[in-house]
Amino acid sequence: SQTIHQWPATLVQPVGSPLSLECTVEGTSNPNLYWYRQAAGRGLQLLFYSIGIDQISSEVPQNLSASRPQDRQFILSSKKLLLSDSGFYLCAWSEYLGGYTFGSGTRLTVV
Amino acid sequence: TQLLEQSPQFLSIQEGENLTVYCNSSSVFSSLQWYRQEPGEGPVLLVTVVTGGEVKKLKRLTFQFGDARKDSSLHITAAQPGDTGLYLCAGAGNQFYFGTGTSLTVIP
Numbered sequence: 001s002q003t004i005h006q007w008p009a010t011l012v013q014p015v016g017s018p019l020s021l022e023c024t025v026e027g028t029s030n031p032n033l034y035w036y037r038q039a040a041g042r043g044l045q046l047l048f049y050s051i052g053i054d055q056i057s058s059e060v061p062q063n064l065s066a067s068r069p070q071d072r073q074f075i076l077s078s079k080k081l082l083l084s085d086s087g088f089y090l091c092a093w094s095e096y097l098g099g100y101t102f103g104s105g106t107r108l109t110v111v
Numbered sequence: 112t113q114l115l116e117q118s119p120q121f122l123s124i125q126e127g128e129n130l131t132v133y134c135n136s137s138s139v140f141s142s143l144q145w146y147r148q149e150p151g152e153g154p155v156l157l158v159t160v161v162t163g164g165e166v167k168k169l170k171r172l173t174f175q176f177g178d179a180r181k182d183s184s185l186h187i188t189a190a191q192p193g194d195t196g197l198y199l200c201a202g203a204g205n206q207f208y209f210g211t212g213t214s215l216t217v218i219p
Contacts, residue, residue, distance in 0.1 A: 006153075036209075041197055041212065041214050042211060042212050043115075043117075043199060043209045043210055043211045043212045044154075044199070044209040046206065046209075049206065090153050090154075092153070094207075099144055099156040099159055100144075100146075100154070100156065100201070100207065101156070102153030102154050102155070103153050104151075104152055104153050105151065105152065105153050107151070
């Protein structure tokens, strides 16, 4: 069966520090991978999606970037965090237009 | 951007009551999904509806896709505290577009 792992679960980082959130998927090949950000108790904002290695699309201009060094690994990064980067970050995978399977999320607080 | 508006935004009801959550858009979607999310966790897929007018039942939950495939509803019968959570709809276009969310609290 397919599983998705996302870590860390919580993170407190100072303004201006770098960020690296990692997501891996098991049990499937060539999944579509996504990074979302969620404001408290609200809907999801798509940040990046990837249909294959080195194929990444950005939906929202920002100081975040994403990389997919391996088929089942998706990384969200920043060189310098801003206060506004605080939020709940979710990684997800799907087959084409199939349902999403989400990771358990990372609560990022920038202080 | 294909906007999906959910209503109500917040809902607090007593255990045993019925409720309906709505998901509306001016756009047509090839399919629509409903998710439930508990605090500190990722959303979990409940159902996918594909055909206009389609109705799907999942125990006490009834999902309906509008005839024009622009809207959907989620009806919960005899709500229980375990139904508490954030309910999200998501419509499939060239990607999935998530709704604004409905936060449900069921009071024992």
